[in-house]
Amino acid sequence: MSTSSPARTSAEFIALMALTFSLIAMSIDGMLPALGDIAADLSVRDPNDRQLVLAAFFAGLSVGQFIYGPISDSTGRKPAMYAGIGCFIVGGLICAFATDFPMMLAGRALQGFGAAGPRIVGTAMVRDLYAGSPMARIMSFVMAVLILVPVLAPSIGQLILLIADWRAIFYGLAVAGMIDFLWLARRRPETLAPSDRVPLSIGRILRSAREAITNRVTLGYSVATGFVFGAVISYLGTAQQIFQEQYGTGKMFSVYFGLLAAGIGVASVINGRLVVRFGMRNLSKWALRSVCILAAAFLLTTILLHGHPPLWLFMGFMTALFFFNGMLFSNYNALAMEPMGHIAGVAAAIIASASTLVAVSTGTSIGRLYDGSVTPLFAGFAGLALAAFLVTEWAESGRGKRLTNPN
Known part of the structure; x- marks a missing residue:
């Protein structure tokens, strides 16, 4: 009776964490096919204002990522997780019942703020239970499931739109949050023992924050992550307009979007194999230089084609860009x-919040420049890749002898 229990427990924990982590991806990718319908139903005048539905979510996510980690260190993981999932559910219901655009944006901000809890606290729960190779094994299984979410979520959103209106997508997200909440409450015990909890100290948080933002390596790679993610946010904000309106793909939008999303997932898997051989610094430098060259080349190509390259060419370049961006995501956070091992919990929250804030501000600004062509998108990719290159060079120039491992 007991011999199979650990395996079943491990499998259930992986499934729970996969659902917990995927709430963010579902909230972003699942509603992309509905952006046009939301804009029309809520009387959004500027076509680019629909992008704010994503920006509001990321803004809430940025704030939430800083808060939940320190709280969970003090109260335990489950209370912080309950608070985050609760906010996620309420935010989704506000969106579902929205009667105007400001109400929609308020609901999305709350939904993003809530989604930060499951993501940050879920990572801490995995670390509470596992370390070293077992932790890597658990996370690899979780990430394998997560790779499928951005690929499938737009198709699920599109299927919902075939039988219901856009509000049903937000009902579905709220239901997913409720399932996660009940699963956690009924099946998982608290993972942080009372003896391991630390008092919630604003002073300690501020001291740790100061140490993180004054460390050149940590600050540099956090900002660089924001620049790389900002390019992706500019794409996410304009994807529905580009595919459905500029290229006229209609209901095939989710297929094209899923193919590009798969590029990041494939890169994450390949990166796991290559990083041991080449080191994360060398691999990141090679990937970023590839992004810079590709983005500049396609920007020139796009200008020569008056902002309207053929769909096959657009897909080809974007697949390559997303592949190399996927490698950067895998390494830049690490x-x-x-340098932050001694304050890992607070530092992780600060890095996540800072990079998301940079990404939201840059990506939203670029997305709102959309003019019916893909020229602003690739200008943004090229500019942000160059910015990431400059800031990582600055970070590495100050590393000196502080780190003993050059890779």
């Missing part, structure tokens, strides 16, 4: 955390 590089930012490298």
Whole structure:
């Protein structure tokens, strides 16, 4: 009776964490096919204002990521997780019942703020239970499931739109949050023992924050992550307009979007194999230089084609860009955390919040420049890749002898 229990428990924990982590991806990708319908139903005048539905979510996410980590260190994981999932559910219901655009944006901000809890606290729960190779094994299984979410979520959103209106998508997100809440409450015990909890100290948080933002390596790679993610946010904000309106893909939008999303997932898997051989610094430098060259080349190509390259060419370049961006995502967070092992919990929250804030501000600004062509998108990719290159060079120039491992 007991011999199979650990395996079943491990499998259930992986499934729960996969659902917990995927709430963010579902909230972003699942409602993309509905952006046009939301804009029309809520009388959004400027076509680019629909992008604020994403920006509001990321803004709430940025704030929430800083808060939940320190709270969970003090209260335990489950109370913080309950608070986050609760906010996620309420935010989704506000969106579902929205009667005007400001109400929609308020609901999305609350939904993003809530989604930060499951993401940050879920990571801490995994670390509470596992370390070293077992932790890597658990996270690899979780990430394998997560790779499928951005690929499938737009198609699920599109299927919902075939039988209901856009509000049903937000009902579905609220139901997913409720399932996660009940699953956690009924099946998982608290993972942080009372003896391991630390008092919630604003002073300690501020001291840790100051140490993180004054460390050149941590600050540099956090900002660089924001620039790389900002390019992706500019794409996410304009994807529905580009595919459905500029290229006229209609209901095939979710297929094209899923193909590009798969590029990041494939890169994450390949990166796990290559990083051991080449080191994360060398691999990141190679990937970022590839992004810079590709983005500049396609920007020139797009200008020559008056902002309207063929769909096959657009897909080809974007697949390559997303592949190399996927490698950067896999390594930059680890590089930012490298000097912060002694304050890992607070530092992780600060890095996540800072990079998301940079990404939201840059990506939203670029997305709102959309003019019916893909020229602003690739200008943004090229500019942000160059900015990431400059800031990582600055970070590495100050590393000196502080780190003993050059890779």
